[in-house]
Amino acid sequence: MNQWDELQQAARSGRVSRREFMRRAAALGVATSLASGVLAKAGYAQTPVKGGTLRVGIAGGSTTDSLDITTYTDTVMINVSTSIWDGLVEVDDKNQIQPELLETLEPNADATEWVCNVRKGVTFSNGKTLDADDIVYSLNLHRGEGSKSGAAGPMKPIKDVVKMSGNQVKIVLEAPDADLPYVLSDYHVLVVPNGFTDWANPVGTGGYKLEAFEPGVRAVLSNRGGYWKEGRCNLDAVEFSVINDDAARMQALMAGEVDVSHRVVVSLIDQINAAGSYEIVQAAAGYHFNLPMLVDKAPYTNNDVRLALKYAINRQKVVELMFGKYARVGNDHPIPESDPFHNNELPQREYDPEKAAFHARKAGLGVSDVILSASDAAFNGAIDMSVLFQATAAAAGINVTVRREPGDGFWDNVWLKAPFMTSYWGGRPAATQMLATAYQSTAPWNDTHWNDAGFDKLLADAKATTDQAKRKTYIWEMQRMLHEEGGAIIPLFKDWLDVHDSKVKGHTPHGMFDLCNGRIAQKAWIEA
Secondary structure, three states: OOHHHHHHHHHHOOOOOHHHHHHHHHHOOOOHHHHHHHHHHOOOOOOOOOOOEEEEEEOOOOOOOOOOHHHOOOHHHHHHHHHHOOEOEEEOOOOOEEEOOEEEEEEOOOOOEEEEEEOOOOEOOOOOEOOHHHHHHHHHOOOOOOOOOOOHHHHOOEEEEEEEEOOEEEEEEOOOOOOHHHHOOOOOOEOOOOOOOOOOOOOOOOOEEEEEEEOOOEEEEEEOOOOOOOOOOOOOEEEEEEOOOHHHHHHHHHOOOOOEEOOOOHHHHHHHHHHOOEEEEEEOOOOEEEEEEOOOOOOOOOHHHHHHHHHHOOHHHHHHHHHHHHEEEOOOOOOOOOOOOOOOOOOOOOOOHHHHHHHHHHHOOOOOOEEEEEOOOOOOOHHHHHHHHHHHHHOOOOOEEEEEOOOOOHHHHOOOOOOEEOEEEOOOOOHHHHHHHHHOOOOOOOOOOOOOHHHHHHHHHHHHOOOHHHHHHHHHHHHHHHHHHOOEEEEEEEOEEEEEEOOEEOOOOOOOOHHHHHOHHHHOEEOO
16 A cells, blocks of 8 residues: 555545645645545535635736726736626536526527526625616626627627516527527626726625725735625635746745745746645646737738748647646647547647748748747746747747747737737637637637638537537537637647645635636635
């Protein structure tokens, strides 16, 4: 019997405490999710403890951040917002829709109309009772011509939102969409009071109220009491400290300055485990790094240029050298292997300097044409990956200039503007939602400016049918189109990697986003 078997036996017989079990499991290199599963089977129930302050060291903040829910682009504001406001529905850790402020969503026969019942007995922090008017107003914040909301693209098919009674609304669509509940789970789609515009003084139904907010620096929240979700929001207070530098963030954790962090640097995992008082939270996901090229900007209008760069990156080497077992090679489309609609018949694109050189010559690519705007604000390792790409492209005779961009303001000043850049997507729970958010021609967040009428038609057809075989053919073809002609180089899918002090509980893996799918303040508590 090895040490792990002995430890499991001790848990089953009750000879070891939860804390000691997790500490020893971490020292043996056992994933937190596996260790937690063993404890659950052994009958170690986790009962939330009230009180305490959770200190979160978090990346993804900028001085340009705003509390306006339509503007969020990264982790800090996602986590702050879900502490103050609630959504319509929530995606659980099994990728299933769970009711939030909408208790039920019932479609008609062809999924063109959805009748939704508003949860009763919920109040905003200003004392107002939630009703249908609040839902209608909140949905309409992301609709209409010129909307810049990150949810505007997926929500564009909504033709109307109708109040049916004080606690019921009807969502009317331009075309059928069986995945509408997943669209409504978007982290921008949060509920504010009818007519609300004072974003500097947020009013929400969430468990916390805002005490202090310094964009790009910190956010402080306090528990307002009486939260309607049973078992959630157990902390007295939450302090989010923005620490964008990866090494500094891990140092703050190890020094005891913060209790929770994320985007763990892979090279530091052994050191964190060896310390014995921290737990890694790992989740395979649709989280992927990408290098978007604007297909309507020279030289990326030419698909031979796009193919040259796709063949010029050694994705296997990137995974091996930078992320190891915590990442998987990508294939230039955004649907992960874990998704039931992943196209597993597409040939895996390999590093091929000869093919890269062929397409570069065919396109007449000049020596100074390719400028890659890179920043670790996009993901930790973005600069290193860009430099590695620069080297492998050079072997194909392609000169890539890496332009290092500042992290502060990156999402406002560089993303969606630079012709070729580093970026990432957290993935979405439904394949159609991911494709609509990032590749539909009308989507505000279409960061390659991909515009193909045939693609848009396939997307509409996929959303309109509940026939899974038909849906598969549509989604597979969209992946093929992006693989062969799209403007995104997607070299890899990476696991979410969070870390917390062992006294923190309730922080569990989630495939959608890190830090409990952006709900760390709702779900975590501190063990006395």
